[in-house]
Amino acid sequence: MPKFFIEHPVFAWVVAILISLAGVISILNLGIESYPTIAPPQVTVTANFPGASADTAEKEVTQVIEQQLTGIDHLLYFNSSSAANGRVTITLTFETGTDADIAQVQVQNKVSLAAPRLPSEVTQQGVVVAKANAGFLMVAALRSDNPSINRDALNDIVGSRLLEQISRVPGVGSTNQFGAEYAMNIWLNPEKLQGYNLSATQVLTAVRNQNVQFASGSVGADPTPEGISFTATVSAEGRFSSPEQFENIILRTDNNGATVRLKDVARVTVGPSSYGFDTQYNGKPTGAFGIQLLPGANALNVSDAVSAKLDELQPTFPQGVTWFAPYESTTFVRISIEEVIHTLVEAIVLVFLVMLLFLQNFRATVIPTLVIPVALLGTFFGMYVIGFTINQLTLFAMVLAIGIVVDDAIVVIENVERIMSEEHLEPKAATQKAMTQITGAVVAITVVLAAVFIPSSLQPGASGAIYKQFALTIAMSMGFSAFLALSFTPALCGAFLKSTHSTKKNWVYRTFDKYYDKLAHRYVGVVGHTLKRSPPWMIAFVALMVLCGFLFTRMPGSFLPDEDQGFAVAIVQLPPGATKIRTNEAFAQMRAVLEKQPAVEGLLQIAGFSFLGSGENVGMGFIRLKPWDERDVTAGQLIQQLNGAFHSIKGAQIFVVNLPTVQGLGQFGGFDMWLQDRSGAGQEALINARNIVLGKAAEKQDTLVGVRPNGLENAPQLQLHVDRVQAQSMGLNVSDIYSSIQLMLAPVYVNDYFAEGRIKRVNMRADDQFRAGPESLRNFFTPSTTATGTDGQPAMIPLSNVVKAEWNYASPALNRYNGYSAVNIVGNPAPGRSSGQAMSAMEEIVNNDLPPGFGFDWSGMSYQEIIAGNAATLLLALSVVVVFLCLAALYESWSIPVAVLMVVPIGVLGAITFSMLRGLPNDLYFKIGMITVIGLAAKNAILIVEFAVEQRAAGKSLREATLEAAHLRFRPILMTSFAFILGVLPLAISTGAGANARHSIGTGVIGGMVFATVLGLIFIPLFFVVVRRMLGEKLDEQSKDYLVAQNDGGTHHPDR
Template identity: 40%
Template sequence: MFSRFFIARPIFTWVIAMFIMGFGAFAIFQLPVEQYPNIAPPKVSISATYPGASAETLENTVTQVIEQNLTGIDNLRYIQSQSSSSGQASITLTFEPGTDPDIAQVQTQNKVSQSLSALPTIVQELGVPVQKAGSSSALIVGFYSKDGSMGRNDISDFLSSNLEEPLSRVDGVGQIQTYGSEHAMRIWLNPISMNNYNITTLDVIQAINEQNVQLATGEIGGAPNLEEQQLNATITAQSLLTSVEEFEEILLTVNPDGSQVKLGDISRIEIGTESYNVIGRWNRQEASGISIELSPTANALTTIQAVKDRVAELDSIIPDNLEVIYPIDASPFIKTSIYNVVITLGLAIILVVLVIFVFLQTVRATLVPAIAIPIVLLGAFAALYIFGYSINILTLFALVLAIGMLVDDAIVVTENVERKLEEDSDLQPKEAARQAMKEISGALLGTTVVIWAVFLPMTFFEGSVGVIYRQFSVTISAAMGISLLVALTLSPTLCGIILQSGKAVKDKGFFGYFNRGFDKMKRGHARTMDKFLENKIVFPLIFLIAIILTTLLFFRIPTSFLPDEDQGRMFTLINGPPSTTLNQTLEKVKQVEDFYLDNTDGAVEGLFAAAGFSFSGSGQNVGISFIKMKDWDERGDNQSVFDISNKAQGALSSVKDAMIIPIVPPPVSALGNSSGFEFQLVDLAGLGNEALAQAQNQFLGMANQSPLLTQVRFNGLADSPQYDLDIDNVKARALGVPIASINQTLSAALGGTYVNDFLENGRVKRVYVQ
């Protein structure tokens, strides 16, 4: 018999138990800790910039060109793209769950490289980065000037130049976005002065390219050289310009009389910023920040802490007047959630041991199942380590649920051995353990197999639901398997060592009172069952009614993927009419700030806002506010994120010329930025953008009338107004005006043209003419 071998070898049995505990203890410190397992499918993002281009131009010249080459990529599920009137194109590739995100990124990068030659020159020069993408920000590293000495453009330049690159190299960081941009040399052309001096935009660009250039002019005495050569030196002839004054001295023309026209004569030159499309704020002060998304396989707690540690390491280069803040930080809620489950697990263990003691009524008998608990739990952690899972809410919940079942095996063994000892006072504990195991080993195995039959099929579920149930079922099944092993090996061995022959006295004191009451309850239960069994109609009728009620309740109780929770943060989207300017959007952002900072009874700790940016894309008519709530213990009644969101919905709905939508983040941030679901409307018939927009508006109107739906909105940017400019090519040719010159002039005048680079504080930055 299997158990007999271990009962006869207690030291060997203890070695096995100690090995399980040691392996489990090791696994606990190696396992990643996260809120939920990696549910979302891997994503890769492609971004491109075409300054001054309309959404339609961007779609035709950039987005479609790249999309047409994204064929033959392994495990690709679908592609989503967005082209905005701000010149920003974004393409997101979603892959099958389980796909290696690194391989997906490499394959996507190779396909994009094949498309580069077909893209506009300016797009190629600005770059087309390919990154592993998440779905929402897990952390925002924000900065603001304590004394107001640094404006948002200076703060953004500092972040882009000094922090963006180091933080992007932190293990687990996916996509990074700075709310702002680096400094750039901005050359603002004066059309009147240019006309007076008869200078074109092409003349300016050509002069900058000729006089702002880094030349490699070689060296004197380079090898091979003459024997009598006595000097070796590098020759430097010209380098990149570094200041506004040097750019003002760029020579454009020299007149016959010797007079000169310089760049400073026909333009205003300043060190500005690459993009003026985003305005960042923190609690009504100018600010900027870096939004960090996690890579698909990253561990949230580890990555967020690593980013904070990296910021702390860079403290020596951060100006003294800059204060670091974390407006969005997912880690406190994850830590609190894990802590609460761990506390529940601890309480469950204590209650289980107390219940065992109350019913077994001897310390010796209680020790047997009590010792089994930590061994089984640690063994379950070892199983998680072997399967490559993590410590998360689902696996811990599975252990909480399993505690009540895993001690059953040890209790059955203990009670059966005790019964043997009580029936035969001359029987030795080891022999009693052997006899008991001979009777119940099959039953123990049978009950465990039944539990496996219930939970193991969940491992075959597919998709995100499959990921959730797989870890849950494997944890329970592994715990029950280890519980069976302990019940067949260690528990009978402990019974043979710890238990004593004879019958324990259990009819006095508390246990006597408890036993008499329990016996009375058993007799009452027996009488009730006798009456039910005498009547062959009542009991089946009650059973049938219970089944009907259960079925009705099952269909009436609301269902959801995961329940929404107060994560200590929320968002608010600001959408204005398509023709809204950035300054007008900023005024709406300030109204949102006023509400959250002044009308929430101190529930809000801070608010980071970005005018010109939103989850749906970038544009002058959109904005977003990231609201950081105070700690849960510091908030009073009716101050949860749900209460604040409802209050904001009512208060901000009256803001004119803007749709303001408070959003509570979803329980699994990797699946999106808000709760609910997304509906994709696809133009399969190829009817065009106008027909698609008409169908979209019709669908939104019908959806908003449904009492089952709330906050239905278009997840994108509405078409913005545009002026159509028609160039008369025939007349241009007749006047001797090159078409290329017209195109270049229009691009520079209205969209800005990237020319080349300059040096600022040893870092290469861009030069724009507009």
């Protein structure tokens, strides 16, 4: 193949141009995202048991459904929550790559089996099975400079004008408003109701009967009597639309003609339909809502579409109202991808300078510089064909590919240049001769690198998805690189290079050559020394292997590094029973702290909502940081500072946490543990065990920080007890009693009204002063079915006569994990510690400090870390085995692969050493880097061993062949290694968004290549000699194969 392209350079150009065009077109059509689909798909089962407590809902609904969740394909784990309002949520998590639609169908089938055993109240409400959405894509908000537009008005605009429009944007899964649109609120006065001898139920019935839309029909419609010549529809007065109309609803007309209207016993206002949330940005009211991504949708595309829709709706807002995004996850995505692209450009420039220094020929340097973009564009085309996207993983692979891609071109050009210089051949002839010498090496290198990466793409799970993106991208770039090295590069060499042996070099090149010649001479001397005294050097190699294994086992583990995403999340929890007013006071103290932080841009506070749950005593804050280049602290450093500062805020527990690196793998960064009651000891024993774990964790501050329960604490609950005997004697039904209480205390949905072109809700409950405490029961009345008053109307009985109230504490929700009662515990590793070390510390506490009957399971990213860690050793071993087999097949030899792969531990030792010196853990990026080092270390060995085998076959002794190979391949190995190291250097020293991932992969690869180059160049010739001598060859004896071939003209083999 090389000969054809050398003879037809235009054809080579055409092929390169076609590859480039295909790549450019592919880039325009490739999706862009931070990560591919890594998070396992989830399916949720949601049911409602009205009026049930958390305990009742768990026993009658949750456990009934969970018992049927067996035999579902690819199910990893499931967890459930049974809330105090009777709401049940079960979340099932499946293996990464599972078809979410099929999983949803299977879960639906299992839930159908449980349906006959569920309470009728639950089945009437319906059990919903749906694909779960990931975390918030963004939080959008409205703010106003118009004094007449307050927080409630902003929330009404969100609820009535925005949510439906945004929900229709392709890729939006759901929206979650932190507020409510307007409703018609009826505020009952129980004292006036009792004075008019009316009940709340009677008011409810009257409103429903009179605020109604009727279909009145038409006049003159067929069939009609003869002579009717027209027809018309009849329109009746429909639903009310103003408070005045509701106030005039007639509740009762007495015999004397007196009427009791709604305004006599209640006030009617237009206001929020619920008061559960309060949102502010930097202390100013906002109307905010969260947007969740549809599973599988592209975050960047959806974010752009949502922003475009909000811009389109902006002119319809009242004057002074504008929208903004106080939290947007895609900001990190965009900037991190831009940073990797900058790194890509920097790598190309550095590689060019290294090649220019070594080749000392601008024309020769331009050739691989042209090959790099062609190979990368070809890789983009391959990514498009197999359905990949442009993301951090594929771009990381591109950065590493620059150094790998240029290797093949350098090997070709360096050999051509050497032959032109030493043998004074013309470029075309030199290229043809060079290609006969190195074609085998290029093919071998390509096969080895592909063999290293491809097995890693077969691993299942979230880690497998990461490996696959990276490995296949590298493999495709290697494929295009090898093809171009055998086609485009030799064509350029033959047509573009010129004889330069008589050209005078400048002082830079002369100085470089002077020191290089000294280094090369000394290097050959060192190699000669090792060949003479191989036993002590082999002992040193064994010691390095032992050290490599020891350090590898001591290296802390992790899954993915936490990243500075430009945001942090504050979780605020006040004592049980605290009101929203107190929660906002805690937020005010938070803002005072944040205003002193120069790295903080703003705070979106949401009182009443948190990832822990909903309630007036909880809140959540999105802390927006200034752009990366405008601050001198990272998010991790700031989080540590803020947690210390917020600790001084009395009456509130405030934890600032990082967001998960991958959306859908947990709610926060850090670890995610479920403590399980596996013996049925009960909720109280489980809580006691949890408290022991939290106490022991607090003692391990050198390893663990921020360890806390991920849920709401037991809250005060007013338990009502009906004296059923007394109620029966007074003519009261238990259902009427509870209905009356509900009508007074809960915002009961009545029906709808029409306003601003929309149907809105009508709600009813007691006015605020009549819901202040347990004593309010004295003001609640319900009519008796047996007793009558002096006016002949049913007697109104105070509920306090038959209902007694007592305070107790109850959990707002009961949780289960994999069928066991459980509590969720989350936390973070201490600074300088890895998540793997933190998880080991938590496991030690559970195993050593809890009584029998309690166990644990990991969830989210922690679960994926366990799975990835267990498979890592097997993965590395598999890569080495596949490389060995490929080399054995290529060289028809068992010894050559051994000589090549013996250098691998040296490269791995370098990767481990450099990463540990920087305090980096053994995470997925490090493992990817280590796999890369295995391939590149083997590549260096191939360059020497391949040439030594050729020299040996040509009749030289083992010593001469090895020294000659070391001498001739020293320059190209240094050149390719330095080009690769400097090409990866921008990854290791980068800053800004996504820097931690770049550090992890860049540091390990650089360390591995430094060791594989510096030590590998010394040991590789030694390995070759030792292996050949083990096969019986003498150090200073000519090849027997060569002698036989000289005598009979037969062929020869490296070994038998």
